[in-house]
Amino acid sequence: MVLDHYNPPFHTHKKPKNLSLKNASTIRIYMLKFSKVFLVIIFQLVIIHYIYQSPSKPSSSSSIHQDTTQQILGPKSNDRCKHGTVYVYNLPAKFNQDLLDHCANLDPWHSRCKAVTNHGLGPMAAGLSNVVPENLSPAWYWTDMFAGEVLYHSRMLRHACRTTESETATAFYIPFYAGLAVGRYLFTNYSAQDRDASCAELLHWVSDQPPWRRSRGADHFIMLGRMTWDFRRSRDADWGSGFIYMPQMKHVLRLGVERDPWDPLEVSVPYPTGFHPRSDWELVQWMEYVRTVNRTNRFTFVGGKRQMKGDFRTILQEHCRDESGSCRVVDCSGTRCYDGTSEILEAFLASDFCLQPRGDAHTRRSTFDCMLAGSIPVFFWKRSIHNQYEWFLGDEPGRFSIFIDRRAVRNGTTSIRTVLESFSRDEVRRKREKLISLMPKFVYTSGQDGTAKDAFDFAIDGVLRRLHKRG
Structure with a gap:
């Protein structure tokens, strides 16, 4: 098209009869113009080829982010499903x-509908703009401590090792919201029958499936969003359901937020916290933030009093109030912290240590909220951390936590403040660094853009490996 426009005579097959000097000069002008246009076109083609074909070089800032992420989170594994696949x-x-569709009936006092939204993440958190970096606010939710069953089911449906061919599966996941x-x-x-009805009906259904009949459930697993003690009723008059003691559960592997230390078929997984980073870099940003945030309190206690004689949480709260120069209290009595409050995260971020007595069971969701903020947990029952969460926190809790015997606190022979002030700045820094290094293993991401493994991935990897x- 360019040639036709700039030099039409070159496209005729007839030889011109006479070329005068004027005509020769005209031809040279046209040739010069054509050469310039041709060079411009060639240059443009080269630029276009470079843009679309050459690999893009990241900016220096992007390179730094990638290097930091790789150092902290580790390289992405290329053999993710080497231990097999999961059938859901x-x-x-x-x-x-149906339980989600009738969420208003899940609790006799409060609607649980918000708690089970966003695939178990809950509603997006509000009021954190002055607590967390502004760009990380969208990664925070008011996640319910017992929403793990919904979260795990949603993530399992998208897992890289999921298979729709039951004949080839290594593991079989039962997505029952027990x-x-x-x-x-x-x-x-x-009645006990009411508490057992759904569980018994589920086991009747699943035990009739071909994969179950082949193994009697020995290659099956389930996630229990409540503590194991809620499913271990041995007598009708006792608390909870008898789900775990039902005959069909004899061989089933169980993931739960708190395990029975003497049950080899149970694995404790982290309670869900409110932080669900959308990318690896958001997690790295948070890890850096808790490393450098200014902490003005030596320790903090977040929890509510119980109306019972000798309640240890009441003792801790009163002790903390007496040490107001060193300790910060967030009183969660009643339903004050039920739907989430920024005051809890703010207190943990401002404190070197956080007091973690047992809750309704030996473990607490608060422990993971505390560690997420880089605050060092102080335990008073060894069963709150020993033989719990080994897949995620390792088997040396002394590297990131403190133990104080509750009996010495009760009888007044031990001052919590004195014990915690005895740790040097370097000792505190080392424990916090250990906590920070563990964060990728106990945080549940939103499952969007990250490539590094999170708590859910480590849990499923452990199941497949086992x-x-x-x-």
Whole structure:
């Protein structure tokens, strides 16, 4: 097209009869113009080829981010499914989705509908703009401590090692929301049969499936969003459901937010916290933030008093108030902290240590909120951390936590403030660095853009590794 426009005579097949000097000069002018246009076109083509074909070079800032992320989170694994794949049962809706659809009936006092939104992450958190870096605010949610069943199911459906071919699977996941089903009947005068009905019905259904019949459930696993003690009723008059003691559960591997230390088929997984980073870099930013944030309190206590004689949490709260120059209190009595409050995160971020007595069971969701903020947990029951969360926190809790015997606190022979002030700045820094290094293993991401493994990935990897060895 360019040639036609700039030099039409070159496209005729007839030889011109006469070329005068004027005509020769005209031709040279046209040739010069053509050469310039041709060079411009060639240059443009070279630029276009470079832009679209050459690999883009990251900016120096991007390179720094990538290097930092790789150093902290580690390289991405290329053999993620080396221990096999997981088949997810498509259960009748009454065992999971119907519970979400009727979320207002999951608790006799409060609607749980907000708690189970966003695939278990809950509603997005508000009021954190002055507590966390502004660009990380969208990664924070008011996540319910017992929403793990919904979260795990959602993530499992998108997991890289999920298979839809049951014949090839190494593990079989039962997405029954047992905690939600049982929780409806825990706090009022329901019978043992009411508390067991959904669990028994689920086991009747799954035990009729071909994969179950082949193994009697030995290659199956389930996630329990409540503590194991809510499913261990041995007598009708006792608390909870008898789900775990039902005959079909004899070989099933169970993930739960708190395990029975003497049960080899149970694995404790981290309680969900409110931080769900959307990318690896957001997690790295948070880790750097808690490393450098200004901490003005030596320790803090977050919790509510219980109306019972000798309640240890009441003792800690009163001790903390007496040491107001060193300790910060967030009183969560009643339902004050039920739906989340920025005051909890603010207190943990401002404190070197956080007091972690037992809750309704030996473990607490607060422990992971505390560690997420880089505050060092102080335990008073060894069962709160020993033989718990080994897949995620390792088996040396003394490297990131403190233990103080509760009996010495009760009888007044030990001052918590004195014990905590005895740790040097370097000792505190080392424990905090250990906590920070563990964060990728106990944080649940939103499962969007990250490539590094999170708590969910480590849990499923552990399940596959264990069941692969069994096979």
